[in-house]
Amino acid sequence: MRLPVKFASITAACFLLFLLLLLPARAGFWLFAPAGVNGFGFTGTVWNGSVHLIRAPNLQLVDTQWDLASLRLLLGQLGGNIETNWNGGFVEGFAAISLGGNITLRNTKATFDATALQPVLNTLPVNGQISIKVKQLKLRDNWPTYAVGSAEVRNLSSTMLGTGADGLLGDFVLSFDSTTETDTDSVKGNISDAGGPLEVTGELLLTPPSQYALKVRVKARNDASLAMRRNLEFLGQPEGDGARIFQLAGSI
Numbered sequence: 422m423r424l425p426v427k428f429a430s431i432t433a434a435c436f437l438l439f440l441l442l443l444l445p446a447r448a449g450f451w452l453f454a455p456a457g458v459n460g461f462g463f464t465g466t467v468w469n470g471s472v473h474l475i476r477a478p479n480l481q482l483v484d485t486q487w488d489l490a491s492l493r494l495l496l497g498q499l500g501g502n503i504e505t506n507w508n509g510g511f512v513e514g515f516a517a518i519s520l521g522g523n524i525t526l527r528n529t530k531a532t533f534d535a536t537a538l539q540p541v542l543n544t545l546p547v548n549g550q551i552s553i554k555v556k557q558l559k560l561r562d563n564w565p566t567y568a569v570g571s572a573e574v575r576n577l578s579s580t581m582l583g584t585g586a587d588g589l590l591g592d593f594v595l596s597f598d599s600t601t602e603t604d605t606d607s608v609k610g611n612i613s614d615a616g617g618p619l620e621v622t623g624e625l626l627l628t629p630p631s632q633y634a635l636k637v638r639v640k641a642r643n644d645a646s647l648a649m650r651r652n653l654e655f656l657g658q659p660e661g662d663g664a665r666i667f668q669l670a671g672s673i
Contacts, residue, residue: 446463448467460472468488469487471485485505489501508536512531514526514527515529526560527555530552535548535549536548546579547577547579548577548580549577556570562629566608567599568597569598574593587646592615607626610624612625619641635668637667638667
């Protein structure tokens, strides 16, 4: 009796796996999508498919495609290559999520408009173009625990500082390389400018579960506008060379 029972169990498991592999993308989306998230224009399956439009609060994705690796299920992960368009830019790369909710990104690129950060920055108006290159990023409880990559902001400006040249802050780079860090309890990013009216160097420290600490040294270049120099006075007393220190810490 044992052999028929074992054969029937294997057959049932194969049949369920077959159904899962052929599950339409639309059906899989409505089964697993969080409340408040809607999708339209599905093609393909849950493993290899696309959707024309995904809408969520403060987020809209267009022409999203995915190619998931079913064999990663043996590792307790769901992951694969994903491409989507978002806020005038795009995101493409590899992403995986484990049964425990840990997220891993590899070889991922993204570009988008800085206005997409508006919900995070509350009422601070910013403009500019952001590009991100991630070699590897690990998230636990939606917080970075390991990061190798960089983010670059081009033509960052804010109308709070003025219009035209007065509101232009310049270009900046934030780089992470956890392979060179000895403190494994936090993730450190180095900040520098890549041109513009401000000379900037600094550090961003991210510590679990949700703590951040930002320290930036800012100095106006010779071609900085008078309005920009006056705005820097709000950062406090200058150091000997005219640079000022900006610090911010808290939790998200």
